[in-house]
Amino acid sequence: MFARKNIKRYYLIGLRKIRSFLLSAKSRELLIFLFFVIVSFCFWLLQTMNDTYQTEFKIPVRLKNVPKEVVMTSEIPNEIRVSVEDRGTVLLNYMLGRTFFPISFDFQDYQDKGAKVTIPLAEFNKKITSQLASSTKLLSVRPNVIEFIYTRGNAKKVPVAAKGRMVAGRQYYISNILLAPDSVVVYAPKDVLNSITTAYTEPLDLENITDTVVQRIHLQEVKGAKFAPAFTDVTICVDMYSEKTVEVPVVGLNFPAGKVLRTFPSRVQVAFQVGLKNFKRVSENDFFIGVSYEDLLNNKSSKIPLTLRSKPDFVNHVRIVPEEVDYLIEQQPVEEGTE
Known part of the structure; x- marks a missing residue:
């Protein structure tokens, strides 16, 4: 109750102060000054609006009466930007009170002009000027x-x-790249269609991938073509490398009858990196180290460098230990009837 009385009392005091201020001589002088300021502003605004200005508007564009069997592979723009010049009052009317109707083109008027249609500038200029004032x-x-x-x-x-x-x-290494869908339907005029053999995604830029990445990527646009769908889900699978070592025998190649290659050691270690999913799958039988007889004939050293002649595609950073070995060409008796 006490608070309500205080609020009413303060309200009446404030109201009296405002009334006394408005009725004072200073208040009347201030109001007269503001009145002339507003009048001056109005005169200035009218003078300014009579000057000539330039501005830009957006006008919608529509293509109508497109048959159902027609696939638009390159659409017309949704809107055009129109730059005009006129007095400020006319431009203000455009901005505040006037709505531009969409500029419409009838597909039936252009279907006999081929698969690629260009609308002349004069044709849509005429449709624009019909909506503008004569002074614009x-x-x-x-x-x-x-x-x-x-x-x-x-x-x-x-x-x-x-x-x-x-x-x-x-x-880590990228073990697989999956695309869903992995193929799309492309619609285009015949000459454009014949030039398209693959639909490429927009360029990806990913680095330091340590886990599976899934992204929806749009397909690169081709002028005059339409892809359905226009995107694909890219799944980038990664796997962790692990180190593995196997023992592989050194084998002689193209040796004549009666001659045998002996190396010291006869088996060498092959160390490599392989993904965890293929770790148990790979074995010594997947590698082949061969030394040809022709290489030994041209070799002037007591050691021969070793070369890995075959390996699985899914292994990397392969090392042979040791990289070269001592060797001996051993002569063996040739059985009768053997050439």
Whole structure:
């Protein structure tokens, strides 16, 4: 109760102070000053609005009466930018009170002009000026060319390929790249369709990948072509490298009858890096170290360097220990009838 009385008392005191201020001589002087300021501003605004200005508007663009069997592979822009010049009052009317109707083009008027249609600048300039005041000057239109490309049933299926830079982190490697879908349907006029063999993704730029990455990537646009769908889900699978060592025999190649290669040692170690999923799968039988007789004939050293002649594609950083071995060409008796 006490608080309510205090609020009412303070309200009445404040109201009396405002009333006394408005009725004072200083208040009247201030109000007269503000009145002349507002009048001056209005005169200035009217004078300013009579000057000539330039501005830009957006006008929607539509293509109507497109048959159901037609696939638009290159759409017309949704809107065009129109630059005009006129007095400020006219431009203000455009901005505040006037709505521009969409500029419409009828597909039936252009279907006999081929799969690629270019609408002349003069044609849509005429549609623009019909919506402008007679005093308004049309300065420019962007884009200054409107075109569309379409096809009637021309399509084919093409594979999808990932494009870009994908680098695995240290001790990791990219084991597989999966695409879903891995193929798409492309619609295009015949000449464009014949030039497309693969649908590429937008370039990827990934580095230091240490875990599986899944991204939805749009396909690169091709002028005059439409992909369905226009994207693919890219799954980048990574695996961790592990070190493994196997013992592999050194084998002589192309030795004549009666001659046998002896190396010391006869078996060497092959160390390599392999992904964990292939660790148990790889064995010494997947590697082959061969020394040809011709190489030994040309060798002037007591040691021969070893070369890995075959290995699995999924192993990396292969090392032979030792890299060279002592050798001896041993003569053996040749059995009768053996050449």
